[in-house]
Amino acid sequence: MLEVRDLHVYYGAVHALKGVSLEVPQGGIVTLVGANGAGKSTLLKAIAGLLPARQGSIRLEGQEISSRGAEGIVAKGLCLVPEGRQVFGTLKVIDNLNLGAFLLRGGKHQAKRQELLDYVYDLFPILEERQNQYAGTLSGGQQQMLAIGRALMANPRILVLDEPSMGLAPLVVREILKVLGALNQKGLTILLVEQNARAALKVASYGYVLETGGMAAQGEAKALLSDQNILKAYLGG
Amino acid sequence: MKKISRKGLLILAAGLAAFPWLAKVVPGLGSYPEVMIYAGIYSLITMGLSVLVGFAGQISLGHAAFFGIGAYASAVGTATYNLDPWLCLILGALLSLLVALAIGVPTLKLKGHYLAMATLAFGIIVFIIFNEEVDITGGPDGLSRIPGLSLFGLKLNTTMSYFYFVWTVVLLVFWFCANLLESRIGRAFRAVHGSEVAAMAMGINISSHKVQAFVLSAVLASLAGSLYVHYINFINPSTCNLFFSVKLIIMIVMGGTHSLWGAILGAVLITFLSNVWLHAFQEWEVLIYGAVLLIIVIFLPDGLAGLPEKIKGWAGRGQPGKAS
Numbered sequence: 001m002l003e004v005r006d007l008h009v010y011y012g013a014v015h016a017l018k019g020v021s022l023e024v025p026q027g028g029i030v031t032l033v034g035a036n037g038a039g040k041s042t043l044l045k046a047i048a049g050l051l052p053a054r055q056g057s058i059r060l061e062g063q064e065i066s067s068r069g070a071e072g073i074v075a076k077g078l079c080l081v082p083e084g085r086q087v088f089g090t091l092k093v094i095d096n097l098n099l100g101a102f103l104l105r106g107g108k109h110q111a112k113r114q115e116l117l118d119y120v121y122d123l124f125p126i127l128e129e130r131q132n133q134y135a136g137t138l139s140g141g142q143q144q145m146l147a148i149g150r151a152l153m154a155n156p157r158i159l160v161l162d163e164p165s166m167g168l169a170p171l172v173v174r175e176i177l178k179v180l181g182a183l184n185q186k187g188l189t190i191l192l193v194e195q196n197a198r199a200a201l202k203v204a205s206y207g208y209v210l211e212t213g214g215m216a217a218q219g220e221a222k223a224l225l226s227d228q229n230i231l232k233a234y235l236g237g
Numbered sequence: 238m239k240k241i242s243r244k245g246l247l248i249l250a251a252g253l254a255a256f257p258w259l260a261k262v263v264p265g266l267g268s269y270p271e272v273m274i275y276a277g278i279y280s281l282i283t284m285g286l287s288v289l290v291g292f293a294g295q296i297s298l299g300h301a302a303f304f305g306i307g308a309y310a311s312a313v314g315t316a317t318y319n320l321d322p323w324l325c326l327i328l329g330a331l332l333s334l335l336v337a338l339a340i341g342v343p344t345l346k347l348k349g350h351y352l353a354m355a356t357l358a359f360g361i362i363v364f365i366i367f368n369e370e371v372d373i374t375g376g377p378d379g380l381s382r383i384p385g386l387s388l389f390g391l392k393l394n395t396t397m398s399y400f401y402f403v404w405t406v407v408l409l410v411f412w413f414c415a416n417l418l419e420s421r422i423g424r425a426f427r428a429v430h431g432s433e434v435a436a437m438a439m440g441i442n443i444s445s446h447k448v449q450a451f452v453l454s455a456v457l458a459s460l461a462g463s464l465y466v467h468y469i470n471f472i473n474p475s476t477c478n479l480f481f482s483v484k485l486i487i488m489i490v491m492g493g494t495h496s497l498w499g500a501i502l503g504a505v506l507i508t509f510l511s512n513v514w515l516h517a518f519q520e521w522e523v524l525i526y527g528a529v530l531l532i533i534v535i536f537l538p539d540g541l542a543g544l545p546e547k548i549k550g551w552a553g554r555g556q557p558g559k560a561s
Contacts (some may be wrong), residue, residue, distance in 0.1 A: 050437050074440030086435035088428050090495075098421075099428050103440040105421060154440060
């Protein structure tokens with residue numbers, strides 16, 4: 001479904017991604033792990049169109065998306081849940097969710113928007129309870145649920161998440177990952193970036209390990225988890 | 238539109254309708270309706286700035302330039318070329334729109350101090366043009382004998398009629414901006430302010446929304462400029478100098494950038510402070526603005542519009558049983 005080939009990304013003169021390739025199959029749940037500064041967020045930003053790719057290709061269902069810009073990519077059905085949640089704190093929960101459906105404009109999408117909203121509320125009942133509360137007043141876990149819900153409002157076919165476990169209690173992390181598993185069961189394709197590699201590899205079927213701008217390893221999630229060398233070298237024992 | 242806003246708007250309209258009569262009856266307030274005309278004109282600019290600064294999260298230190306463009310378009314068009322004032326008002330607004338597009342597209346890529354500096358420089362450039370293009374603008378002497386406005390054959394040449402006219406425009410613009418901010422576009426403005434990364438990830442074109450907010454505020458400033466010259470019948474460059482741009486920012490900060498009510502409140506308060514209440518201080522006036530701004534920024538970061546919430550907070554702290 002998503003295919004990244006030989007991608008090079010620069011921050012000014014800094015060569016952040018040096019020829020990275022990655023594939024996410026239709027209906028799959030793939031994780032990308034690696035240490036701080038390995039380039040995980042850079043890769044996701046390039047995929048979502050927030051950063052320009054200098055070289056290489058990013059294909060979504062066979063179509064090149066690397067030059068479409070963030071708007072076009074969301075419209076094609078790829079939605080990013082950015083790092084650190086980035087909910088709109090001064091807006092109400094319901095307004096945050098409505099912003100997620102920004103590209104589904106006008107009366108003809110009214111029914112679709114309502115359907116998506118019901119779907120998100122069904123997934124995270126706490127958001128419906130707090131729909132008139134300002135997003136900034138939610139707890140960290142609730143904000144992460146809101147960030148995911150907001151991305152789902154764009155009706156994506158592939159959801160890309162940048163460290164959803166960041167700064168959350170272990171119990172909340174487990175809950176979030178469980179929801180991602182359930183979403184995947186319902187047919188949503190997921191690309192999950194995590195520093196919490198163990199947790200991520202448990203929920204994913206396939207994994208990639210990124211190290212200083214290049215792919216260091218890849219394989220079935222179970223195999224990566226049981227490979228002592230990889231665990232020691234990249235995933236902190 | 239939100240019901241609360243509509244109710245507030247009705248109360249404001251009623252208060253405004255009664256204001257000139259009140260000013261006549263109460264001794265010492267005779268000049269107040271005239272000052273309120275200026276306050277209304279400035280409110281048009283501050284509401285636009287509130288959308289730009291408070292909601293879309295951008296800054297401009299050059300809005301005096303757009304006020305000047307509107308003012309000079311109306312002045313030159315009517316006094317020099319005898320064109321219809323309403324046509325000139327629209328032409329001025331169109332010119333401001335084009336200039337705002339040309340300036341906004343490159344500068345709104347900048348952030349923080351850099352955006353402030355770029356808009357500041359723009360304001361200064363326009364100010365210099367007004368001074369130097371003597372053949373068109375009359376240079377430092379300015380232009381006089383600018384005719385007044387008339388509406389449906391009715392001459393708006395009295396304080397009373399202009400007061401009602403200006404504040405009707407203010408209420409209409411308020412209604413428009415309030416609706417805009419509650420709409421999809423308004424949410425997008427606030428999203429851009431909240432987090433550009435997240436806004437982009439939602440598929441919001443952030444540069445286009447920044448430019449939209451900038452253009453809206455520029456057109457409103459231009460409209461204010463046109464209304465200003467048709468009332469005072471005179472314009473010179475010093476009306477739209479750098480200090481005016483700064484004063485506009487002081488108005489919205491004082492009133493509260495996150496609120497259209499705050500925009501009006503700030504415009505009214507600063508207009509009265511500088512035209513009536515602080516007149517005795519003369520050049521020391523600027524010092525007092527500085528102090529007021531300092532106090533507001535430190536103690537009332539949400540401006541005067543945030544005062545009710547603050548008072549609630551203080552009251553809550555006073556009653557330990559009620560504290561959450």
